[in-house]
Amino acid sequence: MTDATALPFNSHAEFEAQLRDCLGRARSTLQLFDPDFSVFPLGSTETDAALRHFLAGGGAIQIAMHRSAYIERHYPRFLRLLREFNHKIEARATPRSLHHLTDSFCIADGTHIVRRFHSDHMRGEAAFDTPQATELSQERFSGIWMEAVSTLHPTTTGL
Template sequence: MGAPAITHFDSRAGFEAQWRACLAAARERIDLFDPDFAVFPLGASEVDAALRTYLKGGGSLRLAMHSPAHIERHYPRFLRLLRDYSHAVACRATPRTLHGLTDSFCIVDGRHVLRRFHSGYMRGEAAFDAPEAVDLPGHRFEAIWAESQAALQPGTTGL
């Protein structure tokens, strides 16, 4: 394993570039937490294609969020992906007690992490080949996941 590559960003374009780099690096598992996923381009056709290729190759995807409303209203491609790969994609909504969490992060294969320090801003960093940088967000994600309830299931979204 080489030295960790850490990149800082402070714009939507910088965030999206790092998000796409995370998708390209993913092989086994992607864990995402964001209050509503409004800034993640989950509805973009190239993201849909990348996620389908990743899931077809045996990858898994877990999303934890405060509210699925933005995804339900604005990301029909993602809802189709969820229907087509329901065996590999899981979405959960946090209880009200966790709605004070305002950061946002993506963990890939336990080796890469993309973090926005506050979901209201585009400032953050991406660390690739840095398992030590994944440790804290990984534990946080597992705790959030354990407290959350299933969301965006085909029966509840009308798929």
Template sequence: MQEQNTTRFDTRAEFEAQFRACLAAARTRLDLFDPDFAVFPLGSIEVDAALRDFLKRGGVLRLAMHTSAYIERHYPRFIRLLRDYSHLIECRATPKTLKQLTDSFCIVDEVHVLRRFHSEHMRGEAAFGSPGAVDLPRHRFDAIWEESKAALQSTRTGL
């Protein structure tokens, strides 16, 4: 049964609006998984400002991905953010055994979640103030994180 505070979306604009809502709601921790983060607007000025504000307040950001190539090529602002806040941001790449994972999600402070059911499609849902909706993505993220290795070190230039 769908909770009342769950919003479904199926366009990139709706996804980006929900992602920005997640950033606005974030207080202590953001955990994100996506195969390459190509649809997350990590390179935009607004997202950079929101993430900087979040990190200035002591928030922690963790990204797990299959490959960091898209971020390195297209998100120079995020690479600078990583350099500036390397003590609060950690990025990891999945091993070959997890490359078949195709969903995408963002977990915010253990109470909000944004997820796309398949990374090649925009269809998904956002649930705010729903710790129960976070349970499955939390278990998935923790398992992915445990298996993954460090990527996007702050000493990398992204060039």
């Protein structure tokens, strides 16, 4: 994705700004991957409002992670959103064999992307209205999604 359309970022504030922009542009699909989503602002009121608007407008979310514990402990708003829109949000956890994957990204509609090169660092790039910038991450997400299993069930029984 390193080209003239890429918008680099190096801080948490810049990452959040690019992510808000990406969420605001989404119309039909969001595909998110991160080892644990600890730096994603999934618990903020602003993100909750953006995701509610997106889902109410007919959008769908696929979220993949290595571990869901951080979301379960720190993002009650996201868990409430999952309960309310469980038919539009699917969460999956990767098998141990994929825990070596350390990148982090959010793809909106196959056209917009915010990507951190490594989940331990804030350095990354964003690209908007650039489908070719999302191709590699979309392919990666498809592979992750196929291997992952359901997690973050809306109720304790998973129903």
